[in-house]
Amino acid sequence: xxxxxxxxxxxxxxxxxxxxxxxxxxxxxxxxxxxxxxxxxxxxxxxxxxxxxxxxxxxxxxxxxxxxxxxxxxxxxxxxxxxxxxxxxxxxxxxxxxxxxxxxxxxxxxxxxxxxxxxxxxxxxxxxxxxxxxxxxxxxxxxxxxxxxxxxxxxxxxxxxxxxxxxxxxxxxxxxxxxxxxxxxxxxxxxxxxxxxxxxxxxxxx
Ligand code: IMP
Numbered sequence: 001x002x003x004x005x006x007x008x009x010x011x012x013x014x015x016x017x018x019x020x021x022x023x024x025x026x027x028x029x030x031x032x033x034x035x036x037x038x039x040x041x042x043x044x045x046x047x048x049x050x051x052x053x054x055x056x057x058x059x060x061x062x063x064x065x066x067x068x069x070x071x072x073x074x075x076x077x078x079x080x081x082x083x084x085x086x087x088x089x090x091x092x093x094x095x096x097x098x099x100x101x102x103x104x105x106x107x108x109x110x111x112x113x114x115x116x117x118x119x120x121x122x123x124x125x126x127x128x129x130x131x132x133x134x135x136x137x138x139x140x141x142x143x144x145x146x147x148x149x150x151x152x153x154x155x156x157x158x159x160x161x162x163x164x165x166x167x168x169x170x171x172x173x174x175x176x177x178x179x180x181x182x183x184x185x186x187x188x189x190x191x192x193x194x195x196x197x198x199x200x201x202x203x204x205x206x
Contacts, residue, residue: 001025001204004032006052006066011164015188019197020204032060043082045070046145049136057138065200069133069193071166073101073154074126075108084166098158098169105154127153129170131192135200144203148195163187 002025005013010028017026029038038055042048045068052066070084080087080101088096105127112125133148151173158168160180168180172190179187188194 002027002062004029004056004060004062004064006038006056006064012067012193015193016197019194020201024204029056032056032062032064034059038066040068042068045082045132045134046136048082049134049145050143053136053138053143057141063137063139065135065137067133067135067193067196069131071101071129071131071170073105073129075105075112075128094165098166101154101166101169102157127156129154131170133192133196135193135196137200137203139204144200146196146199146203148192148197148199150190150192150195 001023003020005016005026006029007013008028008030013026013028017024020026029035034056038052040048040052042051048068049066052068053064056062056064056066068082070081072078072081080097084097085092088100109125112122115122129152131150131152135146135148137144137146152175153171153173155169155171155178158180159178160168160182162168162181162183163179164184167184167187168178170179171177172179172182172187175182
């Protein structure tokens with residue numbers, strides 16, 4: 001079965017092709033004739049994954065899917081969320097994104113500690129966080145969603161340089177190393193995107 005993946009990232013296409021396995025021919029949006037940037041303006045991961053899949057479907061009429069991911073940090077009220085990629089600016093710079101994340105969390109922790117000293121109640125300041133992915137599949141004109149979550153926490157400083165994005169500051173639950181130290185191959189076995197894509201693969205194969 002031919003499926004268009006609404007991404008320009010060859011790494012993501014390789015991962016999806018590996019997860020879906022034989023019988024699925026995954027092509028990129030560009031290979032389906034869509035070379036412009038696909039709009040992504042929603043307020044939730046689901047809205048964004050659906051917006052991207054619908055864009056491809058309307059233009060090509062082909063079965064297709066899209067994913068949208070991001071980081072939710074408890075002490076930042078669930079942020080940066082859909083702003084994850086552009087947290088520090090439109091250039092999607094991973095170093096600046098991580099620096100801003102560590103800075104904002106330190107600021108919130110300091111505020112919480114002042115409030116406690118003043119005897120004011122404040123929610124317990126944790127470093128808990130999670131990556132979330134929503135995958136939207138349009139199959140024969142019908143929409144299906146698949147979600148994946150990787151729970152964990154944010155390290156106090158960057159460690160390791162494997163992976164991409166926020167991997168050097170994200171410690172998956174039950175581990176004491178960051179994704180940057182654990183490496184991409186291991187992360188793919190437990191990742192939010194892997195879980196969402198494996199759920200989609202199961203549905204398509206079932
Ligand atoms: P996207 O929707 O998959 O492009 O993800 C949005 C942003 O979330 C990326 O630009 C990264 O900054 C971050 N992100 C998503 N998945 C991961 C991951 O597995 N590790 C680290 N950062 C990630």
